Amino acid sequence: MSSDQDHLKETDTEARFEFKKEEKSAFEAEKGLTEETIRVISEDKDEPEWMLERRLRALEQYHEMPMPDDWPGAPDISEVDVDEIVPYIRPDIETRGGVDDWNDLPEEIQDTFDKLGIPEAEKNALSGVGAQYESEIVYQNMQERWEEKGVIFCDMDKAVQEHEEIVEEYFMTKAVPPSDNKFAALHGAIWSGGSFVYVPEDTTVDMPVQAYFRMNSDGMGQFEHTLIIAEEGSEVHYIEGCSAPKYSEFNLHSGGVEVFVKEGAHVQYSTVQNWSKNTYNLNTKRAIAEADATMEWVSGSMGSKATMLYPSTILKGPGATDNHITIAMAGEGQDIDTGAKVYHNAPDTKSTIESKSIAKDGGRTNYRGLVHMANGAEGASTSVECDALMFDNDSTSDTMPYMEIQENEVDVAHEATVGKIGDEDVFYLQSRGLDDDDAKQMIVAGFIEPITEELPIEYAVELNRLIELEMEGSLG
């Protein structure tokens, strides 16, 4: 780390520390998520008035809305206690101290970093010491490279300051309004951090834009917001998150992702994420695709205690296309409820959903998907394919595809397969010299190959390694 960054880090830490000291008692007296909490966050970030108003409005909606606990087969999230979680949002020197010290990370996380072969410097970044600053450097490099073309890639908090007009127009107004669901509302109230990407008309960003390590030392990153705007005819591939586990003392991650794909534009959003096993991962991700635009979601969901995640796309303009490729893996005590939602609101729109899940050691995976074909979406077509792979008789996998078809002239295909990992397949590979574990890993690697081939090589490698680690049971 250069001396510049060291300097940055020190002053920043100090500032927060002092602020914290002053405010501590008053703030901690508040229980639960209150208006005051929100005001403090907004003030802390020196936000414009409109953002504070949006946060407060979202907070109201949060309190009004019910928990999504009446869905058939929904994961049990009754343990999620926002009142307990929210006070941690404020920079807290004790929490920070805990996360900053590599040795204080749980052993399973340390182990994972070691097994992933992540070098010391990155370990430090991942453990929280320099994540924010490391990220800043990435942003900075990107900015220099693309700024001539008008591409913006920066931290979301910074975007509120420096690109206020764009943010004000798009931020939780069109794609993910707080009214969408209880956790979208929670996110709208307490969001912090995240990425902002803006690509001007007819501009192709020909290398993936990556927000690689994003763990925040102050623990605010668990409610990060990502806003991507691709203007007409532009193209960008955004990759979010690192595949290394994000350790958090919180047990709730509630992120928000909004993607705007204008006419003829092409956006790919890829993410490989692995959460600590005490985390409830409840996100809202939505794209709006205009005429002839293409949106692609590629995601690997690993870790967490329960995940509810259904990236969705509204195909708003004629000829728009949406593709989803998702993979989920659930081990002991995990309930991964994930899928996709697509709204075909215009003629000749196309979508494909390819969902793969792996369940082992009594874990549960569920595909929950919705395809909506609006009246007037003539010539629209969709194809949904879900494959589940199970390792043992204790694991379960469900498929819950919902199709709402209001138009006759459409083409709808759904296919689901559920299989137990075949003894014959394993034996075949064993008879060729692979041991039992390697044989199973090879079968799983093949199973997820459609996803790994969509990802840049370093992500594909890490996804494969993560799955290997999960299968060895070394992640706990």
Added chain:
Amino acid sequence: MAVLEIDNLQAKVAEDGGEQILEGVDLDVESGEIHALMGPNGSGKSTLAKVIAGHPAYEVTGGEVRFHIEEDEFEDIEVPADLQTWDLLDLEPNERAALGIFLAFQYPAEIEGVTMVNFLRTALNAKLEEREELFEDEDEEDEAEADEGGDTKEDAAGYDTSPMEGPADEGEVGVAEFQEILQAKMEQLDMDEKFANRYLNAGFSGGEKKQNEVLQAAILEPSVAVLDEIDSGLDIDRLQDVSQGINALRDEQGAGILQITHYQRILDYVEPDHVHVMLDGEIAKSGGAELAETLEDEGYDWVREEVYEAA
């Protein structure tokens, strides 16, 4: 030189009340020999093949399967005197493979997403590694561990194989080297190059799968190969290719072959030194190549009668 020695082998389906299938099989297969194993459906031929390879669906209820290897069996490792005889039934399937047992399946598994080239290289390296572990004495083991410690940094520096698979360890066959091996073997078997990048057996025709089994044997270089109905579903051209591959296993690599078949046809191309007839889970009769011809003409009933009369 290697010998597979099957002695009074008995086996049943591995479940409560599972049917007894092998009733006491005696059979020796030596390096360089070709044995044909014939017999009607349900006589236990495929079960024997699977039990030799260690399939978990069968439970051995009696008898022994031993494997003798002489010190010069492997190019890369000298087999110590005390490790020349193995009780195969005590070993995992992959350990049996490492010792040089190969089973060509009648119905090979189809594994989506795993390319032939990736699979075969992984299998070859896994086999070499396992073999090393099986024959390594303790002193060498310590040395090897010490070596590994020294190599770690070098490995971490970069991938000298494919980044998808991680760095090649000491003694592993790298991607480029393997491509050459594979290409040569595929040419020998008259297989299209494009097979290398197809998924393992996925969408292969019956004939292509059989050819692929022989290809795998050619690459893994077994001491004894058990070929379970390798000739079924082959047209005449493919039958010749496959036969040529089997002969090469014996002639060039010195493998012993146990060929399970229903038909004389393949034996015209792969001439057996010994022919055995299996009936009701036992070897009922053995003879030379002429026995196969008699069976082709007269079926199995006369063998059955002969056996019952003798009893």
